[in-house]
Structure formats: structure tokens, C-alpha cells
Amino acid sequence: MTVEVRREAGFVLVGVIWFLACMALMVAAAVTWIERSRQAVEAERQLLQQSFEERSLLSRLTWMIATHRMTLGGVTTPDSPGVESGDMDGSVMSAGGEIPVDGREFCLLNGYCLTLIDRASRISLSGSQPAVLNALLLNLGVPPEDTPRMLVELARYLKNAPVGMSQRPLLSPMEVFVLPAWRPWEERLVANGWNDVATVNETALNLNTAGVRVLTDGWNLPDGSLQRLLGLRQMHPILSSADLESMLGSYATSIPGDGWSRLPSSVLLLRLRRVDGEQRYEYQLSFESNDLRLPPWQLLPRRTLPRHALSAIVPVATHATPGILAAPLVAGPWR
Known part of the structure; x- marks a missing residue:
């Protein structure tokens, strides 16, 4: 009788151990799933935040380019001097405080870098x-x-x-x-x-x-x-x-x-990225609208860039930023 009781107690003990082991595995699997889900949600949040920031900067660039002139040197910023009067075509006169449109990267103090590319700079x-x-x-x-x-x-x-x-x-x-x-x-x-x-x-x-x-x-x-x-x-x-x-x-x-031509195209290509990130998209911005019912600028289909896309010219150092671009980007509840 004593042997049978001990045998039954042994079976119960083994069963308890297996039960606890299974529960431990289930808990570990649940913790792992929760952690991975949290990481996925965090990655989506960061991607959404970055998209908000890119759209904010893109809106500011669009407004600045649409309301200021574009010259041979680039896009004139709000701090640029006015065009001198004369018989020469104003679109080709020199202007200071410009953002180049020849593919050079222009890094801002708000943590973003932008590249403006004249579409007429391609064949x-x-x-x-x-x-x-x-x-x-x-x-x-x-x-x-x-x-x-x-x-x-x-x-x-x-x-x-x-x-x-x-x-x-x-x-x-x-x-x-x-x-x-x-x-x-x-x-x-x-x-x-x-x-x-x-x-x-x-x-x-x-x-x-x-x-x-x-x-x-x-x-x-x-x-x-x-x-x-x-x-x-x-x-x-x-x-x-x-x-x-x-x-x-x-x-x-x-x-x-x-x-060959001396003037930029009416379509401008824009690339944006964080200082510590990669360029993801190339936006096309057209300033040649023939329909009075539409705004003077139109966003054309964007192009997804390949990973590790390189700029046409080596990036330059951080510049003093025009006022419209110097302000912080989209404020979020996570900051």
C-alpha cells in the first residue's frame, strides 16, 4: 500500500512539474509576443511621426518655393535681397540666400536634410x-x-x-x-x-x-x-x-x-531625410498649373528611392536655416 501511494504521489509530482513547465513556456511566449507587438507598434509610430514631419517640411518648402522666385542659382529664400531694377531678365539675376537646385544636400538646424533637384538637370x-x-x-x-x-x-x-x-x-x-x-x-x-x-x-x-x-x-x-x-x-x-x-x-x-538651357524646369524634385536617416522618397512638385481652379503648385506622384540612395553631390555642412524652415517640425504627444 505504501509503495502504491508513493507511486501515485510521484505521478502527481511529475504532472505538476510538467504543468508548471508548460505554464512557464506559455508565459514566456506571451511575454515575447507582447514585446514584439510593442516593438512593431513603436516602429509604426516612429514611421508615422516621420511621415508627419516630412509632410510638414514639404508643406513649408512648397509655400516658400511658390511664393518666392526660382533663379539660376536655386530657390530664393525669404531673406534674399530684392531683384535690382534693370532691363535684364529678373529670373536670371543673382540672388543671395538661396537653396541650390543642383542636387547638393542642404542640412537644416531642425535635424532634417533636404535635396532640391531641377528636373531639367536630367537627360x-x-x-x-x-x-x-x-x-x-x-x-x-x-x-x-x-x-x-x-x-x-x-x-x-x-x-x-x-x-x-x-x-x-x-x-x-x-x-x-x-x-x-x-x-x-x-x-x-x-x-x-x-x-x-x-x-x-x-x-x-x-x-x-x-x-x-x-x-x-x-x-x-x-x-x-x-x-x-x-x-x-x-x-x-x-x-x-x-x-x-x-x-x-x-x-x-x-x-x-x-x-542646353540656362533656366530650371517648372518641376522640382525634392528629397528629405533625417540627419541620421536615409532618403525614402523623391517628391515631384510642379509649378505650371494651367487650370485656374487648381492651386499654383501640384504634387505629382512620388518615387520610392532604393535603399542607400546616394546624392548626386557630396553632402555639404549644416547651413544657417531660412526662417520658415528653422522652426521645429510637427509637435507630437510623444515628445
Whole structure:
């Protein structure tokens, strides 16, 4: 009898131990699930807060750009001096206190960095000569035997415009990959930075804002002439063919007169990021509204940037910030 009682007590003890072990595992699993859920909620909260901050800064930039002039040097800030009276076109006169639109990063004292990019600083698929597009494709890794067919298909696609239009308006540089000759090269071109060097619906390349890669890949500028142009245009914007000849010398004769421009586009590209974060989106802001019922600016579809997207030019140091941008961003209950 004593042996049976002990055996039953042993079974009960083992059962209690297993029960406690199972309960401990369930508690540990519950704690782990709660912690992971809390981390996921915190990550979503931070992402939402960052989205609020980006939208706040984007609204301030939109207001500032829409209510102040855009010159060859960049976007004029509220602290910039007024334009002097004279016969010269005011849009090309020098102005101080500007935010550059050539892809340089402008870091603010409120913890955010912004990059303004002139859309005309990229090679336009609908406004560039075939030789420029051919050079661009070759430098992005397309074999020379395939580029003629690609350019022919693009020309036919642009000519097949809707009724009443002289040329089909492209919606984005990615639209060309619907063409059979372009489709096999989509992955390679996108991986090599297609969206950072190509654009659509621009008439000419703005030499005052074009980046190094565009000028080398599309226009094949030699390194010596390229560095000279980049250095001189920061001191004196390119306003005429004489300025271009003084910067490039004899090489300027190889650049077609209708292939370059001195003025920025009406569409501005904006990139925002925290000082300690990465750029996530490229916003498109258009200031050419033909409908009086709409505001003078319109946000076009944004583009998601690849991870570790690099700026066209090495980021510069933190600047003194224009008043409209210097104030703190969106205040939240979590701060």
C-alpha cells in the first residue's frame, strides 16, 4: 500500500512539474509576443511621426518655393535681397540666400536634410538628340548593337501621339520599358541609376544644374572641361553661348545650341531625410498649373528611392536655416 501511494504521489509530482513547465513556456511566449507587438507598434509610430514631419517640411518648402522666385542659382529664400531694377531678365539675376537646385544636400538646424533637384538637370527622353541618348545607354551598360533599335522604337512611340498633340507625353522614364527592345534591359538600366539620369518632357538640359554623371554619361564631357564647368558655374551661372565657350573652350562647339538651357524646369524634385536617416522618397512638385481652379503648385506622384540612395553631390555642412524652415517640425504627444 505504501509503495502504491508513493507511486501515485510521484505521478502527481511529475504532472505538476510538467504543468508548471508548460505554464512557464506559455508565459514566456506571451511575454515575447507582447514585446514584439510593442516593438512593431513603436516602429509604426516612429514611421508615422516621420511621415508627419516630412509632410510638414514639404508643406513649408512648397509655400516658400511658390511664393518666392526660382533663379539660376536655386530657390530664393525669404531673406534674399530684392531683384535690382534693370532691363535684364529678373529670373536670371543673382540672388543671395538661396537653396541650390543642383542636387547638393542642404542640412537644416531642425535635424532634417533636404535635396532640391531641377528636373531639367536630367537627360530628357523626349527632348534630347539621339546621339545623347545613345551615349547614355552605352554608358549604362547597353551593348552598342542594341541601342539603334531601342532609339528607333522610342522615336516611333513618341510620334504615335494622341490626336491634337505633336508628340506623345511620357509619364515617367520607366514608361519606355513597355517597348520590346527596351524591356530586356530594364533591370540593368534601373540598377545603374536610370531614374537618376533620365527624365521626361523637358526641352533641354540645364547646364547650370546638371550633375557630374549626366554630363559624363550623356554628353561625354572630358574630365578637365567638366571640372572647369562645375567650378566656374558656382561663381558665375551660364547665361549665354559665350559663357559656355569660356568654360569649355573648343569643346563647346560640339554642344548643339538648342540642346542646353540656362533656366530650371517648372518641376522640382525634392528629397528629405533625417540627419541620421536615409532618403525614402523623391517628391515631384510642379509649378505650371494651367487650370485656374487648381492651386499654383501640384504634387505629382512620388518615387520610392532604393535603399542607400546616394546624392548626386557630396553632402555639404549644416547651413544657417531660412526662417520658415528653422522652426521645429510637427509637435507630437510623444515628445
